[in-house]
Amino acid sequence: MGTVTIQQVAAEAHVSPxxxxxxxTGRSERMQPETRDRVRAAIDRLGYRPNRAARALRTGKTHSxxxxxxxxxxxxxxxxxxxxxxxxxxxxxxxLLGNTERDAARELRYVEDLWDAGVRSIVLGTxxxxxxxxxxxLDRGLRxxxxxxxxxxxxxPSVMSVSVDNSVGGYLGAAHLLGLGxxxxxxVAGAMQSLNRTARYRGFCSALTEAGLDPAEQAQWSGTxxxxxxxxxxxxxxxxxxxxxxxxxxPPTAVMAINDMTALGVCxxxxxxxxxxxxxxxxVGFDDIVLATLCDPPLTTVRQPLPDLARLALREAVGxxxxxATRGGSVLLRPELVVRGSTGPVPEVAIGRRSGPATRVVAxxxxxxx
Amino acid sequence: MGTVTIQQVAAEAHVSPxxxxxxxTGRSERMQPETRDRVRAAIDRLGYRPNRAARALRTGKTHSxxxxxxxxxxxxxxxxxxxxxxxxxxxxxxxLLGNTERDAARELRYVEDLWDAGVRSIVLGTxxxxxxxxxxxLDRGLRxxxxxxxxxxxxxPSVMSVSVDNSVGGYLGAAHLLGLGxxxxxxVAGAMQSLNRTARYRGFCSALTEAGLDPAEQAQWSGTxxxxxxxxxxxxxxxxxxxxxxxxxxPPTAVMAINDMTALGVCxxxxxxxxxxxxxxxxVGFDDIVLATLCDPPLTTVRQPLPDLARLALREAVGxxxxxATRGGSVLLRPELVVRGSTGPVPEVAIGRRSGPATRVVAxxxxxxx
DNA sequence: CTTCGTTACTGTAACGTTGCACTCAAACCA
DNA sequence: TGGTTTGAGTGCAACGTTACAGTAACGAAG
Numbered sequence: 001m002g003t004v005t006i007q008q009v010a011a012e013a014h015v016s017p018x019x020x021x022x023x024x025t026g027r028s029e030r031m032q033p034e035t036r037d038r039v040r041a042a043i044d045r046l047g048y049r050p051n052r053a054a055r056a057l058r059t060g061k062t063h064s065x066x067x068x069x070x071x072x073x074x075x076x077x078x079x080x081x082x083x084x085x086x087x088x089x090x091x092x093x094x095x096l097l098g099n100t101e102r103d104a105a106r107e108l109r110y111v112e113d114l115w116d117a118g119v120r121s122i123v124l125g126t127x128x129x130x131x132x133x134x135x136x137x138l139d140r141g142l143r144x145x146x147x148x149x150x151x152x153x154x155x156x157p158s159v160m161s162v163s164v165d166n167s168v169g170g171y172l173g174a175a176h177l178l179g180l181g182x183x184x185x186x187x188v189a190g191a192m193q194s195l196n197r198t199a200r201y202r203g204f205c206s207a208l209t210e211a212g213l214d215p216a217e218q219a220q221w222s223g224t225x226x227x228x229x230x231x232x233x234x235x236x237x238x239x240x241x242x243x244x245x246x247x248x249x250x251p252p253t254a255v256m257a258i259n260d261m262t263a264l265g266v267c268x269x270x271x272x273x274x275x276x277x278x279x280x281x282x283x284v285g286f287d288d289i290v291l292a293t294l295c296d297p298p299l300t301t302v303r304q305p306l307p308d309l310a311r312l313a314l315r316e317a318v319g320x321x322x323x324x325a326t327r328g329g330s331v332l333l334r335p336e337l338v339v340r341g342s343t344g345p346v347p348e349v350a351i352g353r354r355s356g357p358a359t360r361v362v363a364x365x366x367x368x369x370x
Numbered sequence: 371m372g373t374v375t376i377q378q379v380a381a382e383a384h385v386s387p388x389x390x391x392x393x394x395t396g397r398s399e400r401m402q403p404e405t406r407d408r409v410r411a412a413i414d415r416l417g418y419r420p421n422r423a424a425r426a427l428r429t430g431k432t433h434s435x436x437x438x439x440x441x442x443x444x445x446x447x448x449x450x451x452x453x454x455x456x457x458x459x460x461x462x463x464x465x466l467l468g469n470t471e472r473d474a475a476r477e478l479r480y481v482e483d484l485w486d487a488g489v490r491s492i493v494l495g496t497x498x499x500x501x502x503x504x505x506x507x508l509d510r511g512l513r514x515x516x517x518x519x520x521x522x523x524x525x526x527p528s529v530m531s532v533s534v535d536n537s538v539g540g541y542l543g544a545a546h547l548l549g550l551g552x553x554x555x556x557x558v559a560g561a562m563q564s565l566n567r568t569a570r571y572r573g574f575c576s577a578l579t580e581a582g583l584d585p586a587e588q589a590q591w592s593g594t595x596x597x598x599x600x601x602x603x604x605x606x607x608x609x610x611x612x613x614x615x616x617x618x619x620x621p622p623t624a625v626m627a628i629n630d631m632t633a634l635g636v637c638x639x640x641x642x643x644x645x646x647x648x649x650x651x652x653x654v655g656f657d658d659i660v661l662a663t664l665c666d667p668p669l670t671t672v673r674q675p676l677p678d679l680a681r682l683a684l685r686e687a688v689g690x691x692x693x694x695a696t697r698g699g700s701v702l703l704r705p706e707l708v709v710r711g712s713t714g715p716v717p718e719v720a721i722g723r724r725s726g727p728a729t730r731v732v733a734x735x736x737x738x739x740x
Numbered sequence: 741c742t743t744c745g746t747t748a749c750t751g752t753a754a755c756g757t758t759g760c761a762c763t764c765a766a767a768c769c770a
Numbered sequence: 771t772g773g774t775t776t777g778a779g780t781g782c783a784a785c786g787t788t789a790c791a792g793t794a795a796c797g798a799a800g
Contacts, residue, residue, distance in 0.1 A: 051486075062423075073445065081442045118422060265664070293776070375756055401779095420756085425758080428784080
């Protein structure tokens with residue numbers, strides 16, 4: 001075939017294959033300039049490209065990192081994938097992609113696959129509660145960086161975590177709403193066991209408490225038991241939640257959602273009831289996905305600095321062992337509140353007294369907590 | 371190290387490495403059941419996993435396909451990536467991801483990289499007009515499947531294409547608007563040289579002509595010269611376009627956009643002028659991305675059957691040489707019109723006579739054609 | 741004048757797999 | 771019975787690279 005090997009280059013340059021290899025792997029400093037030129041010229045002349053499979057076989061290393069996310073169809077993960085991939089390429093790595101749809105079996109399958117493909121660093125976006133199933137690979141030396149998933153006390157100690165400070169994010173969102181005068185502020189999450197929910201809700205609560213409100217008295221929607229797989233499902237949960245809440249005994253004037261997709265669902269539900277977003281009900285999201293600026297009104301949200309997060313995740317994934325000081329620890333970046341049109345001052349007339357929504361009540365829904 | 375090799379399995383099963391290899395590569399039919407069981411047992415006992423680098427080196431084949439798209443941050447491409455990846459996994463392939471940001475140099479870099487990694491099939495989503503720069507790889511046997519990019523007469527003959535029938539899509543969108551009684555129907559595209567634009571616009575025009583309208587008399591927005599890189603830019607173009615058109619001498623009552631992001635931008639522009647989408651101005655998009663259902667009103671659009679397209683692209687990418695009858699040809703799937711809230715009957719009072727928009731005119735914009 | 745160290749390279753042996761040619765029985769056919 | 775075919779498995783030699791040990795040349799130190 002037309003494949004040019006290192007031997008052919010060596011012959012062309014009148015040196016040994018080892019010398020060519022040395023040149024290629026960066027040890028060109030300890031070479032006569034004249035030899036180096038001969039090698040370079042030979043490579044150019046023959047159009048030589050190193051064979052990565054041979055390299056990987058010999059060295060046991062790949063220049064690939066794995067990225068395992070719920071689904072790149074979700075703009076949040078798509079954007080993160082994009083940023084991580086961009087950073088990787090700049091660092092000379094390629095990205096192998098896997099979508100788990102939040103299925104533990106698929107996640108395991110991907111990790112196995114990636115391991116077999118020689119990948120030894122995986123950025124994992126699936127926030128499953130336990131990492132037990134990956135223990136065998138961690139034992140064999142897999143470098144695992146969880147993204148957007150708070151570290152659990154039971155996690156294996158070698159696992160690294162890169163994410164935004166969710167607690168701060170929750171606080172920022174709630175504080176913004178409280179600052180606008182709202183006192184009936186609800187929190188809407190996809191599922192009880194969503195790992196991000198905990199920290200975000202904690203921050204949310206602490207802002208409420210600081211303002212003299214009792215979080216336990218605020219309506220809170222815990223969603224269905226299933227973690228929403230797709231973007232559409234996440235939105236649907238928001239729609240359900242707000243519909244039930246506004247029909248409840250103590251309808252909120254402001255809502256903080258676990259993420260932007262759910263927030264958009266909330267908005268859609270508000271509109272369906274004939275109410276105005278930002279005027280009648282304020283909505284805060286989380287993530288700041290592209291859609292947040294495109295919807296009407298644009299969404300006030302807590303922005304995750306995805307480019308920075310991606311860079312950090314990559315550093316942990318490909319950094320030197322000693323340079324990775326955070327081995328087993330977490331990096332938390334500070335999120336930023338982006339105020340747009342979906343939030344506004346508390347309405348003069350409480351919604352509960354208005355007509356309309358009450359007729360569409362789904363009363364006593366068990367998922368509507370407190 | 372803890373790596374188990376085929377020799378160790380062979381020793382454990384008291385057979386030769388070749389026999390184990392035969393078992394692994396599916397030639398287990400011509401083996402004594404008893405031997406087969408011994409091999410299987412040995413593999414299980416030792417937890418053997420084949421080394422892919424060695425395999426790739428020996429056979430020259432990888433079980434990876436490349437996916438090169440503008441950006442998975444764009445929901446359209448994210449969804450396609452997701453579908454392709456899902457289909458690939460089911461077929462035993464992994465996906466290597468590259469985001470080009472529509473930059474020819476980056477595209478080339480990815481193809482080089484992927485080739486070096488042993489990838490011999492690439493699904494290419496970047497719609498650059500020319501594929502010349504990839505010719506060297508095509509000569510060496512690269513299997514290239516372009517997606518969402520109509521075949522150009524000058525394309526190398528071995529390139530395959532999978533996409534939706536854009537002409538039919540343009541026709542469906544226009545026909546829907548004409549059916550609603552609209553007679554001032556504009557077409558908004560991101561850029562003149564967008565390859566999709568041609569076919570979609572052709573279909574659009576043929577529907578107009580059939581209805582007795584002269585396409586040349588309809589306003590048409592050709593966008594800036596640069597192809598929009600990100601999702602946000604695509605939306606911005608829509609916003610600009612509609613703002614200028616509605617301020618023009620013959621404001622449209624209906625708009626068909628080159629894709630959903632641009633359509634959403636159009637919607638946003640319409641709202642900014644205080645007009646109502648679907649009532650004052652009807653909008654049709656193209657693609658049917660997730661956002662199309664989530665925005666307000668939900669977007670009428672021409673749906674691309676992404677799961678089917680992904681399956682087809684994969685088949686071309688991994689199929690047998692002889693089974694790939696479409697080598698060098700195109701597969702065009704029929705798109706489907708999805709009618710939602712953004713389109714409605716032509717308004718009684720033409721917009722031009724109403725107040726408001728005229729005050730915000732950006733008159734005589736050179737990009738506003740005819 | 742030996743010994744040592746340094747520089748600049750070379751030779752060899754893997755890395756783990758599979759294709760191919762081969763062997764050795766047993767079964768088959770005339 | 772002799773020759774051929776078939777079945778089941780083996781042995782060897784790569785695939786293209788790099789780690790490691792080695793060497794030759796040469797100057798400096800003892």
